[in-house]
Amino acid sequence: MNERAQTVSDSGAPAPHTFALIPAAYVYLRSAQGVLLQLRQNTGYMDGCWAAGAAGHIERGETAVQAAIRELREELGVTVEPAALHWVAVMQRTDGTENPREQRVDWFFTCDEWRGEPTIAEPQKCGGLAWHPLDDLPQEMPPHERRALEAVDAGGSTALLSFGPA
Template sequence: MPALPRPTGADDAVPDVPAGTAAPFALVPAAYVLLLRPRKDAATVKTTGALGTSHPIGVDRAPRSPADGPDGAAATEVLLQLRRNTGFMDGHWAAGIAGHVEPGESVTAAAVREGAEELGLDVTPGDLVPLTAMHRSNAIGGPAREQRADFFFTLNRWRGTPTIQEPAKCGGLKWFALDDLPEPIAPHELSVLRLLATALDCGLPVPAITSFGFPGD
């Protein structure tokens, strides 16, 4: 789960930086994965893995007929977790999979790793679908030298059953329809969920790059 680093003020001393020298600019990358499934007929299916064993795989886009109604936000569910004991947005619902990119790690590798660590899922990198990249301020009205690059993906195929793996940091795990989301949700994530719901309902594409927490956002 992404968490803010230790808050610092504009004039705070930074280790290894001489007095009177401007602190280095930091851009912290993180991966967010929105697990999606159809609201109706959301059962898992079976497939054969590389080792010849059978694994359940979550499926988002099951075949639909006109009688099923519109394939929009009302028909799509997203898996959210309730944050706790993280130091950032505790008590808020957030993406089922999320975490910082570690040194020397790609954002895709981070998403796969977090899927295993947080939900016990085996995620294939090629199944991660880029949704948007968000340039975000560390804190609204806070120091500008610490900012975020949040890479959002959607995922509709995975091996395993989503299960809380870090109970000390996760107070709940639940599927919600995109048109009936819980409160509260981490604000920057809520903005992406709303863009996704609009895309499903109206066919409007989600912008490839979004921003949050800057003047004018």
């Protein structure tokens, strides 16, 4: 077998040239008050920070849009139509992980129309919900999400953002 095509070594460890790509979808509900953010708690990642109202890993077989819709339902108890999601950016991240072979790819969306009142549907993971104006975001925020919200504030869509070491 061609060594370049081999993804697992004889010992079962990943081959030196491989890495894991972990996809996630983020959704920022928008209103006249700003964007809805949740206060993360008990997740083991960025606890104590204000982050997207709904976000999570894309599951096997899901598209980014399907994952965004599922996360909105699971985390905020709201439903949306696919056409209500507005794509903002895709971001490749090479930071924030203990595994040097792990990279992230994040799809960011905004949504201006939904059904239901946003509520804390996962109280074990969310310490609060609050609307924040884009020009007055909380200090305690994941840096990659702040970068995505800068793209939202600038208007339009950004094809690709990157975050991590150059």
